[in-house]
Every structure is written in structure tokens, then in C-alpha cells.
Amino acid sequence: MTLLKAALLTGLSKTSDPRRETLRSQRVRGLKQRSEGLMQNKLVLASGSPRRIALLGQVGIDPVAFYPASICETPKRYEMPRVLAHRLARTKAEVVRGKILDDADLADSYIMSADTVVSLGRRVFSKPALIEEAVASLRMLSGRSHKVITAVCLITPDDRVRIRSIETRVYFRRLSRRDIEAYIATREWFGKSGGYAIQGVAGCFVQKIVGSYSNVVGLPLVETMALMMGEGFKIHTGWAAAAELDA
Numbered sequence: 001m002t003l004l005k006a007a008l009l010t011g012l013s014k015t016s017d018p019r020r021e022t023l024r025s026q027r028v029r030g031l032k033q034r035s036e037g038l039m040q041n042k043l044v045l046a047s048g049s050p051r052r053i054a055l056l057g058q059v060g061i062d063p064v065a066f067y068p069a070s071i072c073e074t075p076k077r078y079e080m081p082r083v084l085a086h087r088l089a090r091t092k093a094e095v096v097r098g099k100i101l102d103d104a105d106l107a108d109s110y111i112m113s114a115d116t117v118v119s120l121g122r123r124v125f126s127k128p129a130l131i132e133e134a135v136a137s138l139r140m141l142s143g144r145s146h147k148v149i150t151a152v153c154l155i156t157p158d159d160r161v162r163i164r165s166i167e168t169r170v171y172f173r174r175l176s177r178r179d180i181e182a183y184i185a186t187r188e189w190f191g192k193s194g195g196y197a198i199q200g201v202a203g204c205f206v207q208k209i210v211g212s213y214s215n216v217v218g219l220p221l222v223e224t225m226a227l228m229m230g231e232g233f234k235i236h237t238g239w240a241a242a243a244e245l246d247a
Contacts, residue, residue: 022101022102022107023101023102023103023104023107041233041234041237042064042106042108042109042110043056043061043063043064043109043110043111043112043233044063044064044065044066044067044096044100044106044109044110044111044112045063045065045066045067045112045113046067046068046069046092046093046095046096046111046112046113047066047068047069047092047113047114048066048068049218051197051199051217051218051219052114052218052219053066055214055217055218055219055221056219058221059221059225059235059238059239060235060236060237060238060239061228061235061238062238063112064105064106064109065100065105065106065109067096067099067100069091069092069093069095069096069113071088071091071092071095073088073115073127075124080122081117081119081122081124081147081149082117082149082151082165082167084115084117084124085115085116085117085149085150085151085165086151086153086163086165088115088117088151089113089114089115089151089152089153089163090113090151090153090161090163092113092115092153093111093112093113093153093154093155093161094155094161096111096113097111097155097159108157109157110154110155110156110157110228110231110233111154111155112152112153112154112155112224112228113152113153114150114151114152114153114218114219114224115150115151116148116149116150116193116215116218117148117149117150117151117193118146118147118148118149118193118194119146119147119149120140120141120144120146120147123140125137125140125141125146125193125194125195126193127191127192127193127195128189128190128191128192128195129190129191131184133195134184134189134190134195135180135184137189137194137195137196138175138180138183138184138189138195138196139175139180141172141175141194141195141196142172142173142174142175142180143172143173143174143175144171144172145169145170145171145172146169146170146172146194147167147168147169147170148167148168148169148170148193148194148215148216149165149166149167149168150165150166150215150218150219150220151163151164151165152164152165152219152220152223152224152227154227154228154231156231156232160231162227162230162231164223164224164226164227166211166212166215166220166223167211167215168209168210168211168212168213168215168216168220169209169210169211170198170206170208170209170216171206171207171208171209171210172205172206172207173205173206173207175205179205183196183201183202183205186200186201188200188201188202189202197217198213198216198217199217
């Protein structure tokens with residue numbers, strides 16, 4: 001091997017090393033050297049969903065940044081709904097972690113993502129972009145029960161990955177042709193898992209739910225709060241401030 005070739009190979013190995021030091025890894029090392037429990041109370045939400053933002057705000061959590069992660073959400077062949085929700089939530093969180101590794105303001109933040117899957121048996125419903133897709137979803141859900149599964153992924157400032165999911169069963173009354181046509185006209189269905197939003201007009205389609213209502217909206221609050229508190233995020237610090245704003 002010539003000296004020139006050896007030099008080129010050495011240079012390539014240095015620039016392509018996936019284990020390079022980042023600002024996030026430097027800060028993680030600093031946390032471990034000082035003591036446990038000193039992680040910053042900052043949250044980056046790997047989503048731009050108004051529903052998830054509103055639910056977090058309801059419990060006094062105000063993310064410092066929003067990074068919607070654009071990924072392929074097509075299920076793999078034979079992939080079960082819960083497995084799909086876990087995979088998508090984790091992928092979204094990891095994509096956003098890659099974006100903030102060297103961000104001076106966000107490198108030591110918690111990262112949260114969530115993915116909600118609506119399923120009937122093994123069938124996973126898409127987020128319809130076309131009227132025909134929304135109509136087909138509503139016809140299938142009419143007069144039946146279905147599952148709503150949300151997986152929440154939390155990556156801590158020291159890069160521990162935690163995932164929790166919850167399942168809610170939703171019972172729809174039988175929908176008439178007029179019900180479906182009138183609902184399609186509202187445009188609420190656009191981009192919603194299963195083609196409906198329970199917090200909107202479609203709430204009158206729901207006869208009963210078994211499980212978490214906030215899960216169907218897009219974020220199971222009880223489980224999400226337990227997950228965050230278990231990893232050292234100080235949930236209660238924002239409650240007093242929120243109360244003062246409402247006063």
C-alpha cells in the first residue's frame with residue numbers, strides 16, 4: 001500500500017466514524033460525572049400535532065421545540081398494529097435526536113414522540129388524504145368496535161430509550177349514508193388515523209370507549225406522565241405557572 005493510499009484511507013475512516021463526539025454526548029458525560037438527577041427539564045416534541053401539543057399544555061408541559069419527523073409510516077408485511085406503533089414512535093424520536101446532537105440549546109433535552117394506530121383486527125387504517133379513503137374507513141368502522149393504540153417514546157438526556165403503549169377500544173354506532181357524507185364535508189377526517197377525530201363532530205359516532213379517552217385523541221396522559229416522571233422529568237413545576245395564567 002502506498003503512503004498516499006494509506007493517508008486517504010485514514011482520512012476517510014476519521015470522517016465516517018459514527019461514534020464521533022457530539023455536544024449531546026459531551027453533556028451526557030458531564031451529567032454522569034457530577035451526579036444523577038441533574039438532567040435539564042427541557043422537552044423536544046417530535047411532532048407538530050396540535051392535539052398532542054394541547055394535551056401536553058393541559059398538564060402544564062410546554063415543549064421548548066417542535067420537530068415533526070417525516071418518516072415512511074407504511075406497515076411492514078405481517079406487522080402487528082402494536083409493533084407498528086412502537087416502531088414508528090421510536091424511529092421518530094431517533095430521527096429528531098439526530099437533528100439536535102450538536103444544537104447548543106437543545107442537545108441536553110428530553111425527546112418525546114408518539115404514534116397512534118387505529119386497527120380492526122390486524123387491519124391498520126391509514127391517515128386518509130382522499131375522500132374515497134375516508135369514506136371507506138368510516139364504512140368499515142360503522143357499527144363495530146375497533147382499537148386505538150398509541151405508543152409513546154421518550155429519549156432521556158443521557159440517551160435511555162423508553163417506550164410505553166396503551167390500547168383503547170372504541171365502539172361506533174351504525175352510520176347512515178347521510179352521516180358519512182355530512183362528516184366528510186367537515187374535513188375533520190383529513191390526515192387522522194382511521195379517518196375521524198373523536199374530539200370533534202365524530203364524537204357523536206362513539207357509543208362507548210373502554211380505556212383512555214386522551215389516548216384516542218393522540219396522547220395517553222396518565223401513561224405519558226408516569227413515563228416522564230419515572231425518568232426524572234419534573235412534571236409538577238409547570239402547574240403553578242399554568243394556574244397563574246388562568247387566574
